[in-house]
Amino acid sequence: MIQPLAYIHPQAKIAGNVVIEPFVTIHKDVVIEEGTWIGSNVTIMDGARIGKNCRIFPGAVISAIPQDLKFDGEETTAEIGDNTTIRECVTVNRATKDKWKTVIGKNCLIQAYSHIAHDCIVGDNCIFSNSTTLAGHIIVGDYVVLAGLVAVHQFCHIGSHAFIAGGSLVRKDVPPFVKAAREPLSYVGINSVGLRRRGFSSNQINEIQDIYRVLFVKNNNLTKALDIIEAEYKPTEIRDEILDFVRSSNRGVMKGFGQSKGML
Structure with missing residues (x-):
């Protein structure tokens, strides 16, 4: 019509x-x-x-x-x-x-x-x-949720299943499966609610959480964190997706909340 x-x-x-x-x-x-x-x-x-x-x-x-x-x-x-x-x-x-x-x-x-x-x-x-x-x-993966008034800098990459809180300024790449908030934008946890809604198992969610503890919570520098993840976690699609995302980042990934700017 x-x-x-x-x-x-x-x-x-x-x-x-x-x-x-x-x-x-x-x-x-x-x-x-x-x-x-x-x-x-x-x-x-x-x-x-x-x-x-x-x-x-x-x-x-x-x-x-x-x-x-x-x-x-x-x-x-x-x-x-x-x-x-x-x-x-x-x-x-x-x-x-x-x-x-x-x-x-x-x-x-x-x-x-x-x-x-x-x-x-x-x-x-x-x-x-x-x-x-x-x-x-900008590249945005599948199942990404951006809350209101989010602004993303040119050439950034946002990984699949990420959630970014309202009013955020995205200047660095945001890895898959995470929640991001605060200023400057930081890791604040994994997107566990979204992952459960999309059928991720408890084991998969725990794996994601453990990997991001090494990357963002335990105060490792980026190179050391990637080496630990590769050495201590068996290869899975989830592990490899996270490693590939971080290693291929051109703008650098966001930091963990509380980490010094030099850590990442």
């Missing part, structure tokens, strides 16, 4: 059962798949690729050009996965030639007034609360 007060470029590719409310503007190079609902006063610009059964609420702007002075008009995309909800006045910018696409995964909820900048890659099943802001080139 397409309301007559909407403007849709004749070359946009819109599935037959997409609902488009009044005063929507859809540009030429746009693809919208089956079952999606586009609320009134939404603007969908060139490069948008919107999946099945999405809901985009009034005032959102999808696939505007990057807020990056290096952008030179290259043909890039902003991609939104199936069953994702974009609430009021969210802005999602398309990419630069760094990654060529900005991506929000499947089954995500991006709440009102949030901003996802160019070249961000967001995993599946994420929840971003109101006014969350991602700068450019």
Whole structure:
């Protein structure tokens, strides 16, 4: 159902059962798949690729050009996965030639007034609360929860199943499975509630907790902590995911609360 007060470029590719409310503007190079609902006063610009059964609420702007002075008009995309909800006045910018696409995964909820900048890659099943802001080139794993007013510095990496408390400023990488809060952002425990909800066993949760005690609580420096974890904990997917994340960090990982800045 397409309301007559909407403007849709004749070359946009819109599935037959997409609902488009009044005063929507859809540009030429746009693809919208089956079952999606586009609320009134939404603007969908060139490069948008919107999946099945999405809901985009009034005032959102999808696939505007990057807020990056290096952008030179290259043909890039902003991609939104199936069953994702974009609430009021969210802005999602398309990419630069760094990654060529900005991506929000499947089954995500991006709440009102949030901003996802160019070249961000967001995993599946994420929840971003109101006014969350991602700068450019950020990678967010699956099942990440960002509470309201979280601001993430460009090029940061947030691991899967992490929870970041409201009002946090994220300047360093946040490893998987943890809770992060305080200023400067610090480790405050593991995301045990979220892990239980997603079917992690007690043994797995205990393993995660033990590894992060070595990394963040026992005042080891980073190199020593990684050596201890590798030597004393048998290889598992969880252990290896944590080790790989920390070792591959470009910006450095956040510190443990109470650790000196030099420790990490």
